[in-house]
């Protein structure tokens with residue numbers, strides 16, 4: 001049984017999109033500005049991007065990435 005597929009089916013039935021964010025999505029390792037990925041040890045609190053120069057709190061960076069991953073395709077369900 002594929003739970004995600006069933007959920008997707010139900011969501012389609014009710015006319016909304018289901019977005020499943022991969023739990024291995026590297027939200028804290030990915031630059032929320034340019035998409036650069038780098039290792040982020042837990043003791044590093046600020047994401048400093050060598051590519052675009054972004055310097056941002058790691059949690060803020062991660063939450064922006066998750067928001068963008070979910071994006072504008074989500075509709076309110078029900």
Ligand SMILES: [Zn+2]
Pocket residue numbers: 031032033034035036049050051052053054
């Ligand atoms: Zn960057």
